[in-house]
Amino acid sequence: MIKLIAIMAFGLAGCIHLVLAPQHYVHAPAHGIFFILAGIAEVIWAAMFWKRPSATTYYIGLILAGGLLILWVLTRFLIPPFEHEPGPIDAGGLLTKMSELAGMISLFILARQGQIAGLARRNTARMVGIAIGLAVISGIGAYQVGMAAEPLFPGLGGDAENGHEESMPGMSTGHNLPSGGSNTDVGDTPVVSGDLRIEGARARPSTPGIPSAVYLIIINGGQNPDRLTGVQTDIATAEIHQSQLDGNVVKMVPVPEGIEIPAGGRVEIQPGGYHIMLVGLKRELKPGDEVEITLSFEKSPSVTVKVTVQAQ
Amino acid sequence: MKITRQKSWIYAAVALFVVVLIGVIIISLRQPYTFNGSLIVPSTLSGNIVLANYDGRVFNLSEQRGKVVLVFFGYTTCPDVCPTTLADFKQIRTGLDKKAGEVDFVFISVDPERDTAERIGKYVPAFDPTFWGLRGSPETLAPIFDAYGVFVEKQESASATGYLVSHTARVYVIDKSGNLRLTFPYGTPPDAMLEDVSHLVTESTN
Numbered sequence: 001m002i003k004l005i006a007i008m009a010f011g012l013a014g015c016i017h018l019v020l021a022p023q024h025y026v027h028a029p030a031h032g033i034f035f036i037l038a039g040i041a042e043v044i045w046a047a048m049f050w051k052r053p054s055a056t057t058y059y060i061g062l063i064l065a066g067g068l069l070i071l072w073v074l075t076r077f078l079i080p081p082f083e084h085e086p087g088p089i090d091a092g093g094l095l096t097k098m099s100e101l102a103g104m105i106s107l108f109i110l111a112r113q114g115q116i117a118g119l120a121r122r123n124t125a126r127m128v129g130i131a132i133g134l135a136v137i138s139g140i141g142a143y144q145v146g147m148a149a150e151p152l153f154p155g156l157g158g159d160a161e162n163g164h165e166e167s168m169p170g171m172s173t174g175h176n177l178p179s180g181g182s183n184t185d186v187g188d189t190p191v192v193s194g195d196l197r198i199e200g201a202r203a204r205p206s207t208p209g210i211p212s213a214v215y216l217i218i219i220n221g222g223q224n225p226d227r228l229t230g231v232q233t234d235i236a237t238a239e240i241h242q243s244q245l246d247g248n249v250v251k252m253v254p255v256p257e258g259i260e261i262p263a264g265g266r267v268e269i270q271p272g273g274y275h276i277m278l279v280g281l282k283r284e285l286k287p288g289d290e291v292e293i294t295l296s297f298e299k300s301p302s303v304t305v306k307v308t309v310q311a312q
Numbered sequence: 313m314k315i316t317r318q319k320s321w322i323y324a325a326v327a328l329f330v331v332v333l334i335g336v337i338i339i340s341l342r343q344p345y346t347f348n349g350s351l352i353v354p355s356t357l358s359g360n361i362v363l364a365n366y367d368g369r370v371f372n373l374s375e376q377r378g379k380v381v382l383v384f385f386g387y388t389t390c391p392d393v394c395p396t397t398l399a400d401f402k403q404i405r406t407g408l409d410k411k412a413g414e415v416d417f418v419f420i421s422v423d424p425e426r427d428t429a430e431r432i433g434k435y436v437p438a439f440d441p442t443f444w445g446l447r448g449s450p451e452t453l454a455p456i457f458d459a460y461g462v463f464v465e466k467q468e469s470a471s472a473t474g475y476l477v478s479h480t481a482r483v484y485v486i487d488k489s490g491n492l493r494l495t496f497p498y499g500t501p502p503d504a505m506l507e508d509v510s511h512l513v514t515e516s517t518n
Contacts, residue, residue, distance in 0.1 A: 252393075
């Protein structure tokens, strides 16, 4: 019965390691590889112990589960090898460690009951001491080996700032659209004029007296540069402006000369950069409303674009 | 007799592991929090702000102890950066969920000439009705701008709006004890701000 608990505990811990390996591989390949090795080792151990619970398997089990347990504990407050910050205490980790702990305790009880062949019977204090000693040595040893290996395999490390993309102020276009998603799925079909394609046109809700802003992207698929020279609409006076960040100070600058659209390039008229300001609105712009604006270019023909007002 | 002793050893070993495990969990959770925003060290008592809200209520910062206060300086003729920040505020408020009531979101106009209470009343509550939209005379605003190091400069322009205003676009964060603790530069992702604000909300005042 207790033998079965030990086998199941090791098997479970091994399986969780294997299941979690891919997700760890993504943040640091070395961790993924370590999880696969640890998982396989625990599963193989469970099989070995099932076949014949010998003294050797007993000690290997203590080294394996105890070492992984200590290593986990260590890396909750020390920076793990191939990583930049201590790991989180999550449900997966706790479950694995609990089952390794359960495995170790079952092993220990089996040993006390003399059910492990060839294991010399010692007094309990010494057995506990040996078990904890093996766990600590193997855990700290694994940590040291990992730290030593880290500089040798730089490619296996984690990314410096996981998920913390360096975003240009304001160029992070999605973040002020909690409901909207990205610019390309606004739902409108792109408008084409010559080599130019206009996408993701949207406006901020506003009311007469308060200016609104229109955002869109112009993509130039052609061989020649073009220029957005002006914007007209029936509902307001439209001006091209640019927000410029100078240190902490933001400055809005009219851009009467328009915006150059490089050959094969694109112009992003997005929050924090260029915007088409609608001054003197004649009516309220509510989320879901559609307005039409006409863009004029230096070379391509003028084109009328439907702009959706999006909640912010 | 022997079995009892044996068992007590096992219990002792289990207890030891559990104690170590709990200890580690506590140590890990007590790690000092690293802020995403720019920390002001040492934090200083924030300059007081007493200004009228668009609806006539008076906002007094010194009465907001026990709350975290986020302050942004802007103006209603600003269709790009200011709404982006207010939309970020809205996102933070939504993210705070049940703790939203413990945070004040404050917009202070840097353009008292054009920003009447009526205008601010059209602009700020469109984002969230709980947001404060404050205005004051140039004389009442000057010491506040000074205290927070806010730069404000009118620029004449050919725009149909008339003049434009250059202004500091940082978000200022005042903690529950009334200290100016953090600022967020423009462009700080709202999630990063939410994380810091959530942390400040859970802090105990002393």
